[in-house]
Amino acid sequence: MTADPARLEAWFANQGWTPFGFQREVWSAMAAGRSGLLHATTGSGKTFAVWMGALQRACLGPGLQVLWLTPMRALAADTVRALQGPLPVLAPDWQVAARTGDTPSADRARQERRWPQALVTTPESLSLLLTRADARDVLGAVHTVVVDEWHELLGSKRGVQVQLALARLRRWCPTLAVWGLSATLGNLDEAMRALVADADGLLVRGRIDKSLRIDTVLPPAAGRFSWAGHLGAQMRVPVIEEIERASTTLVFTNVRSQAEIWYQWLLQERPQWAGEVAVHHGSLDPSVRAWVEAGLKAGSLKAVVATSSLDLGVDFLPVERVLQIGSAKGVARLLQRAGRSGHAPGRESRVTLVPTNTLELVEAVAARRAALAGRVESRQSPDKPLDVLVQHLVTVALGGGFDDDLYDEVRSAPAYVGLTRAEFDWALRFCERGGDSLGAYPDYHRIALVDGRWCVPDRGIARRHRLQVGTIVADASMPVKWLGGGVLGHVEESFIARLKPGDVFVFAGRVLEFVRARDLVAYVRASSRSRGAIPYWGGGRMPLSTELAEAVREVLDEARLALGVSVARDGLDASGIPDPAGPAQPLALASAPQAATVLAEPEMQAATPMLQAQARLSRLPARDELLVERMRSREGHHVFVYPFAGRNVHIGLAQLLAWRLARGVPNTWSISVNDHGFELLAAREPDLRALDDGSVLAAGDLMADVLASLNSGELAQRRFREIARVAGLVFSGYPGAPKSLKQLQASSGLFYEVFRKYDPANLLLGQAEQEVLSQELELQRLSDALARMAGQRRVTVELKAPSPFALPLMVERLRERLSTEQLKDRLERLVAASERALQPARGRRAREAVGAGQV
């Protein structure tokens, strides 16, 4: 028995709503039993579209029929509320309930006595349901699964876990309908296929009429806006004025400390706002966060400063304005944040960018252009991660067991279409015997064949497995110790992993030499060198996306053309600007008038002083040029390169170049990177012929060189820790008695060593290496960048003073080893040098500088 479509209309009419076209489209597809992906912004009525469709398929009666997956516990309760609305009309017998990690045990018990017809849950909780011996009894009648915020899950192992669970459910109910809800993605078709697998899926685009506005808060004095920096202190007053003009504003920052700082600034400038502004990020206690979210919902807060912790969730917020402080880093991220405003059908979404340095003014134009053109990043599902498979095999063995045909079921999950029988059998044997090296340890004999079915005979193993379900592994930090003992503090493992013995870095105000990492402690000794500081790379998880980086190159190129034209027209001595029509640059001058329009953008007008300074002190590179700047200072010999390819790629490029350059003539390089370029600083005069002739940029044996230039063994070992945890090799302890991080690290390090020695064919080792290359080093992006650079003309400029492009890189490096006061002094000297070089009277020097750079 299914609900009458007329009743759907009646329910909507009752609310005073008329269904949108896309909602009807979803209903009819679902009534026909189809699966699909609904692409729509939040607050567009997508929840109702899919929920009403699910009810049309309802077989009224007891038993679980609809599963609704959400990536965040906090969204579950909201979703239950939203789903309950139409129930009295359409399915009065139905119950909707949430089940996540924070569901009280009394509620769980009640659910298990009589399952609700619809359950809102997380991917992890669904996997836990699959570990129940009665999994098939509980889940066998599920005919519809909705995966909310699929774009959030798709690219991660959490998404793979969802795919495996769906494969299981599909086995039990071949007519299973799966619907994903997703925000904008560059690869919606692929995203849908990952979810619906072989089914004939329908991609529905909801409410595309929603208008989008991306504008920028301009710095008060454009000519004096900082070339470097990420905090945005100069934007305090303009931001506060924006907040004052709106009822409620969400202020997004990129990092937690920045959120805290901005929160303090707001209170300093407007003490009367105490109690009306708040801060929200992932390190805050959940109770504080809940208070802030409730305040937002109630409309009692004027502004909240947040990190991406507020990207999702808290639906139906009365947020009027969204500000983004600093780079949005990606188009999808910007759109997501824009979507937090105008959160109702028909209302405009608006996000206002707040640049924190002059290059971000250019980036703002690029971001708007890419966003309006729909150049949105793609997300790829991980390719057959074996750690997730191993976990799933144990899960299924617990949940009623399996026999030989599980291989086909697993391969029906799109992430595993390429899984070979040998790989599957390896995973199976690994669950059975712990692979070639752990045969003697019963703890790793997790599954066994009993009466032709694989199951988990040991109750202790079963219990521990249920405690370990999931793929999220928290970041770890490593203590930094003197060789003689004594802890200096903790730093991210990812940082230590990139160090080679002998590397010098700065930490806790000291210059330290990295000696070795052992048992996950970084041992150091004091270094007598004053330079050689390697920057702190942090997580480096937020590089400028490929799409945004490309748009920045585009906008810069147009600005170069337009500025060249306008400077010449204004009769200014074109001293600083290499003649755009000169023979060295056979430019497509036809595009100049087009390019001139880019300067009409208000952000570009504000950025013009910086761009002119760059042109005079150095050069604005054309798209087919790779700008290399060199400078001598008391620090040594600087080489700046600007591929505009995002910081992860620049880390790899900088390491690679330093390594290749030092291969000929040994030298010690300090490295500094940002999203636009990188700096190599050598103490001794370097031999740059390989850079000049381009041979250093040759693809060559890229993989081998990258591996050699980085401490890839450390990287892989760190990666392996996650894999060991997901694959269930490492047990993190019972709730209330968790094992220390050190214990966990020691044991996963042990596994890594044992496998390498006694089980080198262990496929989890290979997975660790693959993940390092593809995710951390972004090898594909790196080789793309290298290919592009090799095809560009290198233009080398000798700098007399730091250029606007170079200054942020120098600051980045200096910051690591100077106190705030020292840095301030140093910066003042650097900037003064740039300003002197820019004086008209010294135009001759600048001209010389630029002239010397012509290739």
Add this chain to the structure above:
DNA sequence: GACCTGCTGCGGTTTG
């Protein structure tokens, strides 16, 4: 006058 750095997300045993 220019400086502050890197996000998010989940799960939960114990049974003589």
